[in-house]
Amino acid sequence: MNRILPRSFYDGKNPVPVARALLGKIIRVTRDGCAGRIVETEAYGGPLDRASHAWRGKTPRNESMFGPPGTAYIYLCYGIHRMMNVVTGPVGVAAAVLIRGVEPLEGAERMARRRRVSASDFRLTAGPGALTQALGILIRWDRCDLVCGPIRIEDDGVRVPRSNIKEGRRVGVSHAGPAANFPWRFSIRRNPWVSRARG
DNA sequence: CCTACGATCTGCT
DNA sequence: GCAGATCGTAGGG
Secondary structure: OOEEOOHHHHOOOOHHHHHHHHOOOEEEEOOOOEEEEEEEEEEEEOOOOOOOOOOOOOOOOOHHHHOOOOEEEEEEEOOOEEEEEEEOOOOOOOEEEEEEEEEEEEOHHHHHHHHOOOOOOHHHOEOHHHHHHHHOOOHHHOOOEOOOOOEEEEEOOOOOOHHHEEEEOOOOOOOOHHHHHOOOEEEEOOOOOOOOOOO
16 A cells, blocks of 8 residues: 655755655546656755746745645646646745656556557656646646645655666756756656656 | 746657 | 747736
């Protein structure tokens, strides 16, 4: 039986170790029957991180990034793609982990219908916009609780040793000055469900 | 009010 | 390799 990650798992203002620890965990849309293993993440946050949405301070859009640990920050990107983040900081501190890649575990056929690709195609859930579409994650779930809300994150006992974690630069943040070089992107080595994006 | 653009993805070249 | 899709957000006038 999988264990739902307790709030204490997220509760630290530094999203970097949380981004590492989320690799291998399971993201599940409770009422939908779709679930996948997290294989790629990126950490965002802190006063030096110009790549973070919260770098200029709190706005109505990024406010949920300042919310309690163990909640979601979900927003629309490029007018099309929904991005799913896990909030880690204590209330008032903006820190979050972007989920960038997931390996399908349950409900792959349902995901394939939503994505309009075959269930065996890596495009099913590789990439932050792809996985939210596949899992049916909605913008209105922004701020939702990951311990008892529509999206849950579980631990089934799988461990990802540090030697199996690849680190690199985050994707799509080249405008962010020195922060563009922070090695805050993490993925499971040689996992085919990691996004193709350069980093 | 108006405009520029972004933590992306696909399809076509 | 690159343009286009598509729209909420933020910042300026």
